[in-house]
Amino acid sequence: MDKEISANGSQTARETVLELRHLTRKFGQRIAVNELDLQVYRGDVFGLLGPNGSGKTTTIRMIVNLVRPNVGEVLLFGQSLQQRHFSTSILGRVGSLIEQPTFYPFLSGQDNLLGIASFAGMSDTQVTRSRIDESLELVGLADRRKDRVQTYSLGMKQRLGIAAALLQRPDLVILDEPTNGLDPAGVFHIRQIIQHIARQGITIVVSSHLLYEVEQMCSRVAILEQGKLLVQDEVQNLLQKHRGMTVMFDDASVLEKAFSAMRVFITQQSWLQGCQVLHADPNDKGPIGEYALSIDCPSEYASRLNRLLGEQGIYAAEIRRQKLTLEDFFLRLTAQPQHMQPDQKKEGAGV
């Protein structure tokens, strides 16, 4: 059990369903996962985010024992997968959909689930059959249960994959890119299913590129890059901590002054410690002729910052408080081209 401080200050104990300790996996010289530490608590809807090649799938493969770590360990329900006497039957408490849903195309959806029930040690009984029916009903495939999987669309296969993951009534469901390749309606449907499962109290780990979906669904997220954990926190905490603001100027030369002044403020003013300038490009003129300076700092500082700039003779045309989305946060953290890094800026445009 791990103790954490809740919003009202009281300590609450939450059961750790999944824990990764210093998990490392190399493929040749390439480090796919690098000393990864994660905790997933019971009831979490946990989002695993990261750009392509960040090690999400390798991490998930290590969790379900398909790939073994070079260093570190995976603890499922408190049991280490790396211990010699580890029983694979603990995986019976985990339902997973790894990458593309994989089924026997010549069998019907129902027969495929019967096979998966066999893999999980469930004999072909009335109970198993009714569970299959329930799972198919949940994902909206009840009327196609007798059709061969080769006739299913990608969305239907994904839904069948989720039905398979739920078959043994797992404590933990792991979904690797469940919305991959789906149209918006398909994505919406999968999101509804995941939210429905989460309401049943089942712990879910979901990796996805669709950040809006993750923001809608997940209570906690971890962001990986090049196999390393960048951040792990509750979604709301992350977004509140990293809200920012955009200061608009009428002139490119004022923007340059403001950028230089901001850099000085950040070093001089203690209350601005930890803040950073994210975007300031004098060549980037907005649609109504404005020049924007994006700052990563609490938006409550807006008026104080405005006063500081005014004292330097720098007058903003407008200050906007930004409502940060998970996508903004993710892109900032993983340094995608949408936002230029301040250091690059210094060397590049010379602002």
Add this chain to the structure above:
Amino acid sequence: MKSFAIQQQATVNADAGSWAHFWLLVRWHLLLIQKRKTGKVIPGCLLGVVGMPVLIIILAQLLNPVVRTGNHIAILPLLMWFTNFALFLFGSILIATMTCILVGSEYSLGTFRQMLTRGASRSQVLFSQVVALTLYILALMTSIFLLVAVLGSLTSLYIHDYSYLSPVLWRNIGLSFVTVAVRLLLFACLAFFLTTVSRSTVVGIAGAWGYLLLESIVTTILLGMSMQLGRPAIYLAAILPGNITTTLNQYVILMLFPQGSGISGTFLAGHSFDASLNWPIVLLIIGAYVVFTIGCSYVLYTRRNLDI
């Protein structure tokens, strides 16, 4: 969305990881073999290669019974010899192909992930495949042998050839069944090993077929070199998987056709390198091959990362 209540507490099946779980996996693999096209095509081909000569012989006997003409050849041993020969020659290729398709498709379809992430251990999955294949091969062979035995007995009865009443003949038929089964199982193990190593159906099939070709070339070369190298070259050729099962089969052929003449004599004439190997040694070597191929497959399957 329709209402669906998932129990909060997972219900891990009591069978997970047990023998009951293992048999569930075996049953599933057997069902898969049945449902696949391969599971229909391969028995069809085997029935074809066995059934055609058998039907021709039966038809010929019915139209012009050799018993009545005085040129006596016991019909049932003859049919059994053809069955033995056809299964021995084509069966090994077809069974190896089927094994590669069954094992390799788990990788190509990605269904191995479903198997290994539900609570079954890797060894359970691997051995359940081996047991299912063994049971399938034995069931297939039993069906073919029974079919030929029934047809042969009925034809014998019709043409007043009572050789089928001999208990020795039935013992020999049983032994013939065993030797063919041993060969088919050995080639299934070889194909299983090659597919497990390569994780590919195509490479597995190419490897198994290539091995059969390679073995005949190596045998020819070794026997050719026996003049210079002496007995070691002959022994080396004799213990190759295909040849060693041929050796075992020869004992049975000789029992079915003790006179060693006619077609059986022709069949035996080309395989004379086994003179010094008695059957316990032969069985021991075959056993070693099975242990080696399945053992290596086990080590690879349980220790390698499945990151495909």
